[in-house]
Amino acid sequence: MSSGLEARFAAGLREFELELELAVEPGTCLALVGPSGAGKSTALRVIAGLHRPDSGSVALGERPWLDRERGVDLPPERRDCGYLFQDYALFPHLSAWRNVAFGLKEVPRRERRERATAVLSRFGAGELADAPPRELSGGERQRVALARALARDPALLMLDEPLSALDSTTAAAAGRELATTLAAAEGPAILVTHDFADAALLADRIAVIDRGRVIQSGSAAELSAQPGSAFVADFTGAAVLFGTARATASGTTVVALDGGGEVRSSDPAEGEVGVAVYPWEITLEPPGTEAHGSALNRIEARVTSVTEVGSRARIGLLAGQPLVAEITGESLARLGLAPGVGVVATWKATATRLVAR
């Protein structure tokens, strides 16, 4: 029977205090996302027993791993968690199968090789059993490290930036495999990443962390739809403009932007706000076009950059403040966009989220 993880602790870091309260149900994955140095990795180390917090407790189901008040502090080797390290931390002096077998001390010596190779095969790395880590590619290392972490059937799985050491092509494939592994896991899992897209792909719930605290948590869809602050909105990939909001009689809110111009939102707000809009909600039109649709927001902007990614293009704009639009390569060619060209950016008031600054 799998049990959930409950952790609540405070640990002093160099510049701020890490204060977290986490609960992860069995069979689900929680992602801790945030900028570098927000305390995400330290949180994992506290749960694994590699870092002792100043106060707090960590328990898996009925089993306390740490309770500073009652003097409980199990060493890492007795906490039963599978830990995938950021750079995978494969033992350089041991071949792939011996890396996996390192954690199989309870298995009789004669059966270890067979068991380790079987686990490697489960992650598509069976033929790498005899290879030393230095001969493995990034993706192969990740598979061996994952096999090593999971070979012991840990009660809790922790992944520290599992995709950040991989090139983008490998990361996409490895991300899909990881999603399958996580879906099959019976215990709770915690993922640390600085990339919201990775978190959205792999986790059921996301906690956004900044300077040692959770500032908002929810599903990826909830966070994108209702970002609680400009920081979260920015993290979920939205472009954020700043301005001052006032209510109107019609029910829409009008925001006077700091750099000049006005936008409308269906969100109620008053005073200084952040205006979050996702790049794919923005439509670009040639200048001088008459308003003809339902989109209430129309602001004049100048193209500052064009970045083509596959069949899409990200268009950097300056409309008093920086803004980003995402359009297809087809539209890019039709509109003839290039740095310096003027455009009108339009989007609906209902696609405009107002968040705390």
Place this chain on the structure above:
Amino acid sequence: MNRRGPFAVLLVAALAVTLAFLILPIVAIFADTPPGDLIDSLGSDASRDALWLSLKTTLAALIVIVVVGTPAAYLLATREFRGKSVVVTAIELPLVLPPAVAGIGLLAAFGPKGIFGSALADAGIELVLETAGVIVALTFVAAPFYLRQAQAAFAAVDPDLLAAARTLGAGEPRAFWRVAIPCAGAGISTGMALAWGRALGEFGATLMFAGSFQGITQTAPLAIFASFSTDFPAALALSAVLVAISAALLLAVKLLGRSPLLGGVQA
């Protein structure tokens, strides 16, 4: 390549002079006497006793240094504590101590009239003028060479490797044996070779603390010193043997440093 200006000529000349000066005495040891005479001279009891004693005492000292020094170096490399830099400096001090000062220090600590002299006498342990005293002197002068190397080697091991070992169910002792030691293997071997080389050449502290009695405390360097005024060929022969051993040690250090054997694969 740079164009050859006067400065480049100066650099090459400096290297040539350095090399000639450092190599000449070593070449002279082998050139001064025909090889046949060298081997004959090794037949004397004094020479054989000295070589055998050097081998025994340096190995004994090396064992003590490695057994006690390895965990000590690991602690210094992996833990932070108040006064650590003072401890590290204290350990390195014998490196720069003149051998005569080391000898006096050992006498003041463990000699018959030293701080621990009566305690050692009560326990029935005699060091001065005994083989055990040679081992003490060698350990004292050679240990810092090993400790420094081993500490640096352990400090260079990625802490995540040790953390990974712990999350895979290994207690700290197992992480130390199975991960820290193999990963620091090349540095540890280098430290062992350096310490052994230093012990093999030890002269001053041994002479002052243990004396120079054939078969008991007269190691190879002391035997060379004892015989050079009376039997120069014998002194030369012993020297040639020490040069050969030292050169082999140095070569071993260089090879271990880049060996794929340590830090390599165990399939």
